[in-house]
């Protein structure tokens with residue numbers, strides 16, 4: 001494991017994916033809100049500047065959308081770009097959201113590039129989920145499991161304890177700027193109810209108009225792309241998103 005990967009802090013201090021409900025009362029306060037802007041719709045010719053601006057404006061981590069043109073009908077960037085970014089941002093927590101058909105193929109290259117959290121979709125590898133989780137950990141990264149909107153929670157249930165985070169997609173993966181799918185919130189609610197300390201991330205159409213639904217459902221890791229990137233005042237949008245989520249986390253604790 002690289003030093004910068006080790007230094008990365010996960011949103012749930014305990015690092016425990018799930019605990020029994022009766023153990024949670026004194027522990028929910030450890031759940032942390034984290035805002036991770038997606039750089040997908042930023043000016044990618046200025047990736048470092050765009051990233052630095054997001055961090056200066058309060059981002060806790062960067063959500064890097066890696067698309068292979070097979071799993072989703074779009075192409076972005078891969079490990080060479082991530083490695084360059086890591087070189088310039090040695091202390092930033094980097095998540096790669098792997099929208100790829102073969103998540104195993106990119107584990108070593110992404111680990112070598114300095115990724116902290118490797119989030120992959122379970123849909124292309126239904127019979128190899130545990131194997132992929134194990135390889136990600138062996139490579140020194142945290143494990144995120146991502147679900148497309150059409151994938152039910154039952155598909156991931158038995159693997160939650162093997163993950164550090166579950167990503168509930170609130171749009172069809174592939175493009176930024178789509179409409180938030182409110183009907184994904186029951187998945188988030190179910191996860192939060194049954195896994196009080198689990199890091200739950202939402203991604204897709206999340207902004208000031210939709211953050212309330214995410215926060216109330218129990219999401220604590222917030223990916224937001226266009227709502228932050230296109231904002232005139234990124235700092236205030238990030239602060240607003242954080243405030244809404246922290247209010248919900250606080251309500252759970254009292």
Ligand SMILES: O=C(CO)[C@H](O)[C@H](O)COP(=O)(O)O
Pocket residue numbers: 038040041063065097171172173174175176177178203204205206223224225226227
């Ligand atoms: O994973 C993604 C698309 O597949 C993006 O992270 C996501 O859509 C962010 O952009 P926006 O907030 O504009 O929806």
